[in-house]
Amino acid sequence: MSTSPPxxxxxxxxxxxxxxxxxxxxxxxxxxxxxILLEPWExxxxxxxxxxxxxxGVIEKLDYLQDLGINAIYFxxxxxxxxxxxxxxxxxxxxxxxxxxxxxxAELLKAAHERQIKVxxxxxxxxASRGFFFFHDILxxxxxxxxxxxxxxxxxxxxxxxxxKPANYLGWAGNRALPEFNHDNSGAREYIMQIAEYWVKFGIxxxxxxxxxxxxxxxxxxxFRQRVKAINPEAYIVGEVWGDARQWLDxxxxxxxxxxxxxxPTIAFTAGDRVILEQVEGRxxxxxPALDASSYAEKIQHLLALYPWSIQLGQLNLLASHDTAxxxxxxxxxxxxxxxxxLLLLTFPGAPSIYYGDEVGxxxxxxxxxxxxxxxxxxxxxxxxxxxxxxxxxxHRYAALRSGEYQLLSAAGLVYVFGxxxxxxxxxxxxxxxxxxxxxxVRLDNWQLHPSKLLFGKAEITWQTTxxxxxxxxxxxxxxxxxxxx
Numbered sequence: 001m002s003t004s005p006p007x008x009x010x011x012x013x014x015x016x017x018x019x020x021x022x023x024x025x026x027x028x029x030x031x032x033x034x035x036i037l038l039e040p041w042e043x044x045x046x047x048x049x050x051x052x053x054x055x056x057g058v059i060e061k062l063d064y065l066q067d068l069g070i071n072a073i074y075f076x077x078x079x080x081x082x083x084x085x086x087x088x089x090x091x092x093x094x095x096x097x098x099x100x101x102x103x104x105x106a107e108l109l110k111a112a113h114e115r116q117i118k119v120x121x122x123x124x125x126x127x128a129s130r131g132f133f134f135f136h137d138i139l140x141x142x143x144x145x146x147x148x149x150x151x152x153x154x155x156x157x158x159x160x161x162x163x164x165k166p167a168n169y170l171g172w173a174g175n176r177a178l179p180e181f182n183h184d185n186s187g188a189r190e191y192i193m194q195i196a197e198y199w200v201k202f203g204i205x206x207x208x209x210x211x212x213x214x215x216x217x218x219x220x221x222x223x224f225r226q227r228v229k230a231i232n233p234e235a236y237i238v239g240e241v242w243g244d245a246r247q248w249l250d251x252x253x254x255x256x257x258x259x260x261x262x263x264x265p266t267i268a269f270t271a272g273d274r275v276i277l278e279q280v281e282g283r284x285x286x287x288x289p290a291l292d293a294s295s296y297a298e299k300i301q302h303l304l305a306l307y308p309w310s311i312q313l314g315q316l317n318l319l320a321s322h323d324t325a326x327x328x329x330x331x332x333x334x335x336x337x338x339x340x341x342x343l344l345l346l347t348f349p350g351a352p353s354i355y356y357g358d359e360v361g362x363x364x365x366x367x368x369x370x371x372x373x374x375x376x377x378x379x380x381x382x383x384x385x386x387x388x389x390x391x392x393x394x395x396h397r398y399a400a401l402r403s404g405e406y407q408l409l410s411a412a413g414l415v416y417v418f419g420x421x422x423x424x425x426x427x428x429x430x431x432x433x434x435x436x437x438x439x440x441x442v443r444l445d446n447w448q449l450h451p452s453k454l455l456f457g458k459a460e461i462t463w464q465t466t467x468x469x470x471x472x473x474x475x476x477x478x479x480x481x482x483x484x485x486x
Contacts, residue, residue, distance in 0.1 A: 001226065003251025005314025006206075006234040010403050012072040012118065013346075013392050014353035015065055018322050019075060019099055020050055020084045021373050022356050023057030033098075041373040050084050051373050055095070055104035059111050069392030072118040074208055074353060076322055078105065081129065085322070085371070087122075087210065088129035088177055092195040109203045118205035120236055125192045126214040127171065127178040130160045135179050150188040151179050172214065183217040193227050200228055206236030208258075208316075212248070213241055221253040238316050242284040249311050256314035259350060260285040261303050263319055269296040269416070270340040270433055271331040279325035279365055287330065293433075297411035304349075304406060313403060315350035319358070322371055326355070326364040333363070336479035339387050340431050343456070343481040346391040347401050347420060347429045359388040387456075394455055394483060400425040410442045415476065417442055424486075426451050430459060430474050431481035442472045449486050457482025 024041065039049040055078070065073070077086035080094040095105045112119050128135055134147040139160055152170035159165035160176055172178040181188050196207060207228065212221065228235050239248055241257040248254045264285035267275065272290035280287040291299070304312060319341050320326050331337035338361070345352045356362075357374050361381025364370040395401045404422035411417070414434035420427045426449050432438045447470050450463045459482035460475035476482065 001229050002233060004310040005255035006236050008118065008234065009236055009255065009351050010313040010349075011396075012351040013070055013395065014072045014074050014120075014316065014351055015068075015070040016074045016318075016321060016353050016355045017058060017076070018053075018085070018356060018371050019055065019058070019078055020053045020086075021045070021371050022053050023061045023374060024052050025054050025056035025060060025100075027056050036098075042376070045084075045368045045371050045373070047368050048084065050098065052098065053373070054098065055100040055108045059104075059108050062111055062115055062117065066115050066117065068359065068389060069396055070354075071116060072120065072205070072351070073112065074120045074316070075122060077122045077124055077210075082131050083129075087124050088131070089124050090129055090131040091133070093198065106202075113203070118236070119203075120206040120208055120238070121199060121204050122210060123196065123207040124210040125181070125195075126211050127180045130177055130179065132179070149185045150182055150191075152182050172211065180214075183215050183220055189217070189220065189223075193224065196224060196228050197231055200231045200235055205232075205234070206238065206255075209237065209239045209254070212239040212254070221248065225253055236314075238314075244306060246306060249307050251311075256311065256316050256350065258321065258353075259303075259315040259317045261306075262300075262315070262317050262345075262348060262350075263287075263324075265291060265296055265299040265303075266319065266341050266344050267327060267330060267337075269293070270344065270431070271327070271334065271337045272433060274331045274334050274337060276330060276332055279330045283324060285324070293411040293414055293416040296416055297408055301408060309349075312349045316353050317345055317348050317350045318353040318355065319345055320355040320370070321353075322355070323367070324370065325366045326358060326362065326370050328358070328361060329363045329365050329369075335361070335381070335384060338384055340433055340479065340481050342388060342391060343429065343431060343483070346395050347418075347427075347483065349403070349406055352395070354388070360385050390456060398425060398427055398485060400427050409444065410440060412440060413438065415440050417474070424449065426486055427455070428472070428484040429481070430457075430476055430484070432476035432478060435478050437476065437478050439473065439475045442474065444470045444472060451484045451486040453485050455483040455485045459484065 038052040041051055078095050078099055079089050080091040080096045081088045095102050134150050137147050138145040155168040158168050167176040170180045172180055183189055237254050238256045239254040242260040245257040264287050267287040269291040275288045361384040362375055364372050400420040400422035404420040407419040409417040409419055415432045415438050417430040428451050452461050458477050462473040464471045
């Protein structure tokens with residue numbers, strides 16, 4: 001079994017979909033759905049309301065995603081649940097009926113795979129819900145339930161809903177709506193492993209694992225990997241770990257993690273003092289204080305040194321997710337921040353992930369505001385969409401941007417310059433996050449090729465060369481980034 005991430009991941013551009021909010025199908029609703037209560041699509045989301053997005057709607061949007069350059073989708077949970085975010089799983093074998101059920105998911109997988117789009121599902125295996133059959137049996141039958149050892153029961157009686165009484169069982173983060181599995185129990189553990197196997201056999205291309213660091217039973221994730229990879233060696237296993245993930249990226253557990261160690265510094269560098277603190281305070285990624293180029297370089301070099309190169313290529317890089325405010329709101333509506341950060345995202349080793357709606361300028365504060373309905377087409381920011389399309393196309397066109405060596409070339413003031421190099425393909429990426437135009441000289445020893453074709457942005461390029469030394473002079477407009485290729 002390979003200890004490296006699947007080869008396709010380094011070439012992937014992911015799109016993260018929160019299913020209730022991305023697309024509501026144009027299909028006529030079935031009879032049971034004709035009179036259900038849904039929030040209006042365009043109004044601000046609430047913690048508990050549903051807007052009615054479904055998987056049939058995602059199918060109808062696949063052409064849009066393909067045109068954008070997306071070739072992988074990560075879905076937040078889609079299994080049956082009594083919550084709009086579906087992290088409260090009721091049945092791991094049933095796709096939520098509001099999303100179209102198993103029939104819609106089968107059609108979605110088929111349609112996505114026909115377009116060479118991979119599909120990764122969210123696996124919530126640390127905890128279930130009060131409505132999960134096995135836990136509900138305990139609520140009904142108390143200590144007589146055959147499933148009593150599947151959860152972390154501390155005393156009797158259980159109080160699943162009355163907050164004035166002790167719950168008497170462990171819930172994730174103290175939340176009695178989320179009873180934690182007892183992963184020491186062989187039956188509960190085997191149940192989770194069989195779920196993972198079932199959906200990989202069904203055809204999914206991988207699992208994103210929710211709060212995997214909460215499961216501390218020795219060997220659990222090693223067994224998970226072995227059983228998933230035995231079915232599909234190319235299945236992607238990515239964990240939600242916000243910090244240093246070396247203990248999970250040893251080649252025996254996950255292929256990658258959600259790379260918040262990239263997101264935090266990149267936001268702090270590109271947004272700088274525009275960051276609205278209330279949108280990021282208390283979060284587990286460091287988006288402030290503002291970073292200059294040398295401080296950003298230090299953090300990126302540290303990140304690149306954390307894991308072996310093959311693991312770097314398996315990271316899921318992001319700027320926002322359902323667990324964070326959206327970057328446009330974090331940066332106080334500054335569109336230049338979006339362009340600069342997206343440029344850095346699409347040129348970094350690993351698989352970039354775009355949170356649905358970010359590519360059309362959808363704002364949103366912290367949960368639940370970051371989970372708004374995907375905007376109507378007349379409300380799209382076409383300029384933001386345009387540079388997303390350009391940058392994604394460049395990533396697909398140049399292999400160096402996907403798997404080439406990452407070489408820091410200069411970090412001075414508020415200008416950061418690096419190269420991506422793969423054999424004869426050499427690209428230079430430069431960003432000026434300052435509010436003034438900048439001119440910078442970069443010395444490049446032993447660069448026989450001198451990239452001088454402006455692929456993105458508005459930089460002015462001048463080369464001065466001798467037999468052994470080349471010097472690149474770049475003039476960069478304020479708050480802009482450029483990519484130069486050969």
